[in-house]
Amino acid sequence: MRLVPRLAVLVTGLAVFVPLLGTASALSAQTAPQPQRPAVFAQCAACHSVQPGKHLFGPSLAGVGGRRAGSLPGYAYSPALKSAGLTWNAATLDRWLTAPKKLVPGTAMPFAGIPDRARRKEVVDYLLTLK
Numbered sequence: 001m002r003l004v005p006r007l008a009v010l011v012t013g014l015a016v017f018v019p020l021l022g023t024a025s026a027l028s029a030q031t032a033p034q035p036q037r038p039a040v041f042a043q044c045a046a047c048h049s050v051q052p053g054k055h056l057f058g059p060s061l062a063g064v065g066g067r068r069a070g071s072l073p074g075y076a077y078s079p080a081l082k083s084a085g086l087t088w089n090a091a092t093l094d095r096w097l098t099a100p101k102k103l104v105p106g107t108a109m110p111f112a113g114i115p116d117r118a119r120r121k122e123v124v125d126y127l128l129t130l131k
């Protein structure tokens with residue numbers, strides 16, 4: 001059969017090429033400017049801006065780290081979020097993004113949550129860099 005040697009060439013080629021790709025993306029991850037907006041954040045961006053004072057369907061996420069939940073002026077929060085008594089930090093944001101309605105029953109944020117812990121951490125790390 002001719003096919004077998006050809007496959008062998010293909011597999012060898014991939015074995016060389018794929019690690020090269022890996023190295024290239026590792027390098028670009030090191031040199032890329034921080035903060036990086038994680039891909040998952042595209043979901044959030046449908047409802048949230050990261051510009052100060054710019055509210056969309058959801059409140060602006062600028063400066064969210066260290067802020068009391070439901071405290072931005074000019075946004076009509078649900079009574080549930082306003083009275084939740086939460087301050088946004090790595091721990092509370094992680095719980096919020098796991099299951100918003102579980103952390104704050106009655107919240108108006110129609111978002112089921114990010115089940116994957118690593119994806120969630122990417123978003124939380126990014127949120128905490130927003131000024």
Ligand code: HEC
Nearest residue numbers: 043044047057058059069070077078081107108109110111
């Ligand atoms: C479908 C629209 C929608 C999506 C998608 C969404 N949100 Fe929200 N978000 C809202 C709304 C509406 C509120 C206000 C909730 C309330 O008043 O109870 C909110 C509130 C918040 C708050 C509290 C802000 C404050 O000032 O207290 C944070 C933090 C937040 N969202 C983060 C996120 C992140 C991160 C994502 C993506 C993983 C996301 N949201 C996805 C609509 C959305």
